[in-house]
Amino acid sequence: MSAYKHVLIGLDLQPESQQVVERVKSLFPESSLLRTLMHVQEPLSFAYGGDIPMDLTEVQNQLEEQARERLAVVGKELGIPPENQHVIIGQPAHEMHRFASDNNVDLIVVGSHGRHGLSLILGSTATGVLHGSQCDVLAVKV
């Protein structure tokens, strides 16, 4: 995989993420390659903001902390150091594109989510990442 220098691995931390992790292990074991792990959480306020008159900051912080812990486990498994693990609040495709542009990422790896019926209606994250990406995108079948 010498064609790539910086691979961004986007995980939604669902059980299927493990298939993406396994693929990354077999495709990008090189330590000479920069690998970044990222999990993007949609802000709770996007989902519930207008309807529920409560402060969701604490819940968001807890979710973020949980994601950090789970990403750390994956990072350890892949040998990716903490400084290359990122939990970001935002829109997944947008945040991955932004990080990719700012950090010379030449390949984004995401799960395809092909099995989920909902993605047929809502559009999967993989489709969103593909759309408008300034670098190559590998969608791993999950």
Add this chain to the structure above:
Amino acid sequence: MSAYKHVLIGLDLQPESQQVVERVKSLFPESSLLRTLMHVQEPLSFAYGGDIPMDLTEVQNQLEEQARERLAVVGKELGIPPENQHVIIGQPAHEMHRFASDNNVDLIVVGSHGRHGLSLILGSTATGVLHGSQCDVLAVKV
């Protein structure tokens, strides 16, 4: 790239296809890996069938022949033998999925067509291929 055994390379044979070819060269030079080249042509009758009362068979055959010649040039460049080069008439994503299922393809490589404004409206072939694919998909930025 030992994780993959059979790579299907879908080319639309536009000038940007060369970028996909270059990527394939650097990622999959292994001769142990089965590589298949494919170009799918939409039937002319889909585009003009109802409106123009003429037989388009001859034109379609000519287009198909041209595509075969161009695919042969690419095949030679990549070292892919004629028996692994296919020109198919049909809907690109559908034909690639069908071939992939029938032939144990574990990775489909296509150009992203990210630069073309029309793909924002019509949906690119890459998006179509990603959608419902039973294997991994690598979209090469073109």
